[in-house]
Amino acid sequence: xxxxxxxxxxxxxxxxGVIFLLSHQNGQDSSETSGILLELLKLLGIGPGSxxxxxxxxxxxxxGHFTEYLILAILFLRHRKERRSAGKSAFCALLxxxxxxSSDEFHQSFIPGRGPAFSDVLIDTSGGLTGIILYExxxxxxxxxxxxxCKK
Numbered sequence: 001x002x003x004x005x006x007x008x009x010x011x012x013x014x015x016x017g018v019i020f021l022l023s024h025q026n027g028q029d030s031s032e033t034s035g036i037l038l039e040l041l042k043l044l045g046i047g048p049g050s051x052x053x054x055x056x057x058x059x060x061x062x063x064g065h066f067t068e069y070l071i072l073a074i075l076f077l078r079h080r081k082e083r084r085s086a087g088k089s090a091f092c093a094l095l096x097x098x099x100x101x102s103s104d105e106f107h108q109s110f111i112p113g114r115g116p117a118f119s120d121v122l123i124d125t126s127g128g129l130t131g132i133i134l135y136e137x138x139x140x141x142x143x144x145x146x147x148x149x150c151k152k
Contacts, residue, residue, distance in 0.1 A: 097128030
């Protein structure tokens with residue numbers, strides 16, 4: 001039996017691990033992750049307790065959710081399309097993102113200072129959907145530019 005190293009599958013698994021580790025942070029550590037933004041806001045004169053700072057911090061955290069799952073969807077599609085036809089890949093990617101986001105929120109229910117939020121699952125899934133749209137758009141664009149383009 002010959003072992004082949006699949007970099008696309010490895011990248012997908014590593015990214016899933018990154019998401020898991022970020023979700024495994026307790027509430028305080030998770031809040032400190034966006035500390036760089038808070039320091040930047042202080043330099044701009046937006047100090048602690050400001051309503052603008054709170055809103056921006058919230059937006060950055062939610063943008064993080066969106067981006068994590070946008071990347072997850074793209075990595076899933078890259079791996080899946082290497083092995084199967086394109087027909088059901090987008091649906092499978094969206095289902096995969098939704099299920100992983102749901103399991104991630106369930107995981108957070110066991111972490112001190114964290115809790116599950118279905119709104120985060122929706123944000124995560126919309127990030128995944130955006131990733132799918134961007135990936136499919138890029139694939140079609142490349143096919144038009146090069147008709148013999150191989151979908152790998």
